[in-house]
Amino acid sequence: MSAASKSAKKLTEIIPMFNRVLVKLPEMESVTKGGVLLPVEQEPKLPQATVLAVGPGTVSDNGVTIPVGVQPGDEIVLKSVVGGIEIELDNGETYHLYKEDEILAKVVKE
DSSP states (O other): OOHHHHHTSOOOOOOOOTTEEEEEOOOOOSBOTTSOBOOGGGSOSSOEEEEEEEOOOEEOTTSOEEOOSOOTTOEEEESOSSSSEEEEOTTSOEEEEEEGGGEEEEEOOO
């Protein structure tokens, strides 16, 4: 494959590295029914997201890999929606990459 065709390849898959977690945030209303724009501060105090993929984990000082504490499919609570890195794929879907330490909790449903 030539360098030109490699660079023309569409971005269709994200594989997190190290202790990164790829999540899908729920769609949030940015405009009220009356047409008022909502600022970021009006977003949920404890935003939840769905884990789509996780990196292999962090390597400790003695060379042991410490795995990420969540798995794909887990529902999690984040510190803030504002953190993380937003990534938009060529299909128009938007995802976010967070470090594991930006996750406050895992939601357990009975």
